[in-house]
Amino acid sequence: AQSVTQPDIHITVSEGASLELRCNYSYGATPYLFWYVQSPGQGLQLLLKYFSGDTLVQGIKGFEAEFKRSQSSFNLRKPSVHWSDAAEYFCAVGDYHGSSNTGKLIFGQGTTLQVKP
């Protein structure tokens, strides 16, 4: 079955430090992968996506993610975290294959990022 696992429920980093949020997926075909960010009271905002091609993808707000097929991972990184990055981060896989081909998203449970001054 398709699934997404975000092993870290809560992460705290100091402002200016580097960040890596982990994401592992289970999907029967080449996955379409996404990272979304959700600030309190806000809707989900797309940070970046991977469909094909270069396995290192750049997104908004200085984020990047690397697709590693051998590890079934799509980890999100940022070299220097800002206090405004504190939010909930969700990894998702899109269902674009098979008879349904609906594009529905299967989300992980999310990682809450806290940034210390």
Add this chain to the structure above:
Amino acid sequence: GAGVSQTPSNKVTEKGKYVELRCDPISGHTALYWYRQSLGQGPEFLIYFQGTGAADDSGLPNDRFFAVRPEGSVSTLKIQRTERGDSAVYLCASSLTAAGWQFFGPGTRLTVL
């Protein structure tokens, strides 16, 4: 408007009541999705519309939940005989096509007392 809008932003109801949640997608987007996000969880898929038809309703939890999109634009999620377990944030998303990336609305927070 420029983005996906959802109304109301908050809805408090009593157990057993009927509620309707509305989603206005981005103009021209043919694909529309409903998700439900319980506290501390990621969003879970409910239903997908391509145009006016529900192409995939496999995520609806039971027959108390129903959604329509009669003119291929605005969609309404309807919940009958609400239960306390229905309390969650209901998110709507739209995309230009089923293969496009989804833009999410701010959600409707439903509380069933």
